[in-house]
Amino acid sequence: MYDLPAEIRVDAEGPLRIITLNRPDALNAVDDALHTGLAELWPQLNDDPEARAAVLTGAGKAFSAGGDFAYLAELAQDAKLRAKTIRHGREIVLGMARLRLPLVAAVNGPAVGLGCSLVALSDVAYIAETAYLKDPHVQVGLVAADGGPLTWPLHTSLLLAKEYALTGAKITAERAREMGLVNHVVADPLTEAIAAAKRILELPQQAVESTKRLLNLHLERAVLATLDYANAAEELSFQHPDFHATIAKLTAGK
Numbered sequence: 591m592y593d594l595p596a597e598i599r600v601d602a603e604g605p606l607r608i609i610t611l612n613r614p615d616a617l618n619a620v621d622d623a624l625h626t627g628l629a630e631l632w633p634q635l636n637d638d639p640e641a642r643a644a645v646l647t648g649a650g651k652a653f654s655a656g657g658d659f660a661y662l663a664e665l666a667q668d669a670k671l672r673a674k675t676i677r678h679g680r681e682i683v684l685g686m687a688r689l690r691l692p693l694v695a696a697v698n699g700p701a702v703g704l705g706c707s708l709v710a711l712s713d714v715a716y717i718a719e720t721a722y723l724k725d726p727h728v729q730v731g732l733v734a735a736d737g738g739p740l741t742w743p744l745h746t747s748l749l750l751a752k753e754y755a756l757t758g759a760k761i762t763a764e765r766a767r768e769m770g771l772v773n774h775v776v777a778d779p780l781t782e783a784i785a786a787a788k789r790i791l792e793l794p795q796q797a798v799e800s801t802k803r804l805l806n807l808h809l810e811r812a813v814l815a816t817l818d819y820a821n822a823a824e825e826l827s828f829q830h831p832d833f834h835a836t837i838a839k840l841t842a843g844k
Contacts, residue, residue, distance in 0.1 A: 614650030654705025
């Protein structure tokens with residue numbers, strides 16, 4: 591039904607779709623295939639006539655450990671890959687903002703970089719007690735074009751969004767709940783997320799989807815106000831000596 595790379599798995603349970611980021615040996619770090627798959631996923635979900643709700647989680651120990659270092663090194667050198675990645679980043683953000691299905695995140699482990707953004711763009715988020723959020727774009731010399739700064743000011747205060755976006759500091763599960771970046775801290779986020787999605791499935795579909803759209807109009811307008819600037823700034827940061835120096839250190843230290 592879904593035409594996606596192996597790095598993203600979609601399982602059907604009746605009208606529920608369980609989406610799994612599927613690079614467990616790499617802690618679901620984002621490479622080109624996973625990033626491309628995420629851009630392709632959301633339109634396919636919208637076009638699935640039987641789907642009414644979805645859960646998003648990660649295989650193995652992590653939700654997503656952020657950008658794969660080898661992928662980041664490729665982006666530093668390959669202009670065509672950068673252009674595709676930036677285009678896909680825009681499609682991921684807008685695709686999630688425009689997704690008709692309620693999307694429940696099951697944050698089973700660290701959600702870093704784009705993983706952190708996927709949580710922020712979900713509708714409800716359950717996080718494991720030992721998991722955390724972290725947006726380290728600035729730490730590696732990048733502007734977070736598809737990162738927390740796009741959406742965090744809608745979830746928490748502007749001051750807190752600035753603190754964690756500018757420092758890249760880790761946000762523990764309980765701190766994330768206090769800040770409004772997740773809904774619930776639980777022992778088993780996947781079980782809880784599936785149960786929450788199934789409760790939504792029991793409600794009238796048109797009312798659910800239209801109410802989600804009403805709420806996400808606020809999100810989409812905020813994203814559109816900043817996304818073009820963010821993309822242009824990220825393109826510049828990919829070419830900046832600071833980013834190249836940071837990636838050289840990271841890849842040398844692997």
